[in-house]
Amino acid sequence: MKDSNFLKENNGRQFWHPMTSPQDSIDNPPKIITEAEGVRLRDIDGHEVIDAVGGLWNVNLGYSCQPVKDAIAGQLNRLPYYSTFRGSSNDTAIELAYELNAFFAPDGMTRAFFTSGGSDSIETSLRLARQYHKLRGEPGRTKFLSLKKGYHGTHFGAASVNGNANFRTAYEPLMPGCFHIPAPYPYRNPFNETDPARLATLCAAALEDEIAFQGANTIAAMVMEPILGAGGVIPPHESFAPMVREICTRHGILLITDEVITAFGRTGAWSGARLWGIQPDMMATAKAITNGYFPFGAVMIGGHVQEVFENNPAAKIAHGYTYSGHPVGAAAALACLAETHRQNVPGNAATRGTQIYEGCLALMEKYEIIGDVRGGHGLMTAIEMVSDRSTKKPIGGDVAQVVQETAYQNGTMIRVSGPNIILSPPLILTEADAAGILSALDAGFAAV
Numbered sequence: 338m339k340d341s342n343f344l345k346e347n348n349g350r351q352f353w354h355p356m357t358s359p360q361d362s363i364d365n366p367p368k369i370i371t372e373a374e375g376v377r378l379r380d381i382d383g384h385e386v387i388d389a390v391g392g393l394w395n396v397n398l399g400y401s402c403q404p405v406k407d408a409i410a411g412q413l414n415r416l417p418y419y420s421t422f423r424g425s426s427n428d429t430a431i432e433l434a435y436e437l438n439a440f441f442a443p444d445g446m447t448r449a450f451f452t453s454g455g456s457d458s459i460e461t462s463l464r465l466a467r468q469y470h471k472l473r474g475e476p477g478r479t480k481f482l483s484l485k486k487g488y489h490g491t492h493f494g495a496a497s498v499n500g501n502a503n504f505r506t507a508y509e510p511l512m513p514g515c516f517h518i519p520a521p522y523p524y525r526n527p528f529n530e531t532d533p534a535r536l537a538t539l540c541a542a543a544l545e546d547e548i549a550f551q552g553a554n555t556i557a558a559m560v561m562e563p564i565l566g567a568g569g570v571i572p573p574h575e576s577f578a579p580m581v582r583e584i585c586t587r588h589g590i591l592l593i594t595d596e597v598i599t600a601f602g603r604t605g606a607w608s609g610a611r612l613w614g615i616q617p618d619m620m621a622t623a624k625a626i627t628n629g630y631f632p633f634g635a636v637m638i639g640g641h642v643q644e645v646f647e648n649n650p651a652a653k654i655a656h657g658y659t660y661s662g663h664p665v666g667a668a669a670a671l672a673c674l675a676e677t678h679r680q681n682v683p684g685n686a687a688t689r690g691t692q693i694y695e696g697c698l699a700l701m702e703k704y705e706i707i708g709d710v711r712g713g714h715g716l717m718t719a720i721e722m723v724s725d726r727s728t729k730k731p732i733g734g735d736v737a738q739v740v741q742e743t744a745y746q747n748g749t750m751i752r753v754s755g756p757n758i759i760l761s762p763p764l765i766l767t768e769a770d771a772a773g774i775l776s777a778l779d780a781g782f783a784a785v
């Protein structure tokens with residue numbers, strides 16, 4: 338490894354970082370992480386912290402999951418790559434598809450399509466949704482619906498269904514035919530409705546209204562995160578997803594759940610669909626599928642979508658990636674599935690999630706700057722900061738950065754996104770780790 342001065346000097350100069358400006362990477366140098374163990378990171382200066390970000394919501398099993406590392410190393414040595422494009426396949430991808438179909442069987446899924454990450458999985462599901470309707474003889478169904486504040490990635494398709502201007506404006510015009518419904522976000526919504534159940538009904542009514550306005554026979558699919566993640570951890574009322582499911586079914590619209598964060602235990606359930614008791618038509622997955630150790634994703638395909646494709650000899654899937662079914666990713670994913678079961682990862686996510694959520698609610702009692710705390714479903718929690726609780730004016734200046742840096746100096750890496758602190762630690766967190774995160778946050782808020 339190069340020495341630390343070289344690395345610090347070259348970080349912002351040699352490559353552009355996602356989701357920030359080139360100048361910002363120079364003016365506000367990021368933490369350079371050089372080692373990790375369990376749920377802890379060590380930076381270039383030797384400072385150790387708990388990773389309350391969990392990589393980027395993906396390192397569910399922590400940084401020392403030896404079976405996953407062994408699976409990757411073993412696969413690299415035996416077969417480091419082979420394509421699954423027409424005419425070839427590899428044994429590891431076949432085995433993984435078999436296991437994923439079993440894992441997602443309770444969600445109604447029967448087939449897998451492999452990708453290289455979350456944005457790819459969304460792109461794939463949007464394309465397959467359009468093709469599904471063409472195969473069924475309804476080629477006019479081309480539009481997509483999604484939730485405001487939803488995050489679905491950065492390809493043109495994904496950005497077009499994203500519900501946050503931050504990810505859209507610089508790259509417009511985006512894909513035509515994408516329309517957005519208000520999110521069931523009780524703290525801020527156009528209806529001024531704070532009751533989650535009533536708000537869910539209003540948002541479902543807005544969905545019905547948009548479908549009527551567009552014409553159901555022009556809409557291919559609705560894309561939705563079971564719990565909105567990057568938009569600020571917004572768990573809808575439990576009635577919401579079942580209402581959306583029913584509306585989509587009634588209008589012949591496919592429901593794609595974006596499970597890039599929620600699949601594999603993050604919410605305390607095995608999948609977001611299972612959390613809400615719905616069966617989507619497709620599920621987009623990525624991230625924790627390989628514990629962040631290898632770029633990989635899978636779109637899971639539900640029974641009747643499968644039938645439409647498989648019963649039509651003309652249904653050529655003119656889509657795929659060089660790395661679709663990459664054997665190293667597939668080997669990592671097989672090991673992750675086994676570890677998720679062996680360690681009952683969703684169970685621990687539920688218990689530790691409650692601890693973190695309740696701890697954040699206690700911090701809200703203590704600090705005026707906390708306007709809202711959202712979570713309660715596994716290890717995805719957000720703290721929304723305001724400069725005035727009565728007007729809900731979002732915090733300004735460098736307040737968030739001070740909280741973040743103080744928390745870091747007190748032993749915890751947290752992520753700030755706009756006015757929100759987002760906590761998404763590895764799901765193998767212990768009680769003491771969770772307490773450590775809360776006490777670092779306490780120090781962070783005390784500093785402002």
Ligand code: PMP
Pocket residue numbers: 454455456457459488489490491562566567595596597598623624
């Ligand atoms: N969907 C959701 C819900 C996500 O959180 C993300 C990434 N944060 C994506 C899609 C895009 O995934 P990727 O960054 O792997 O392309």
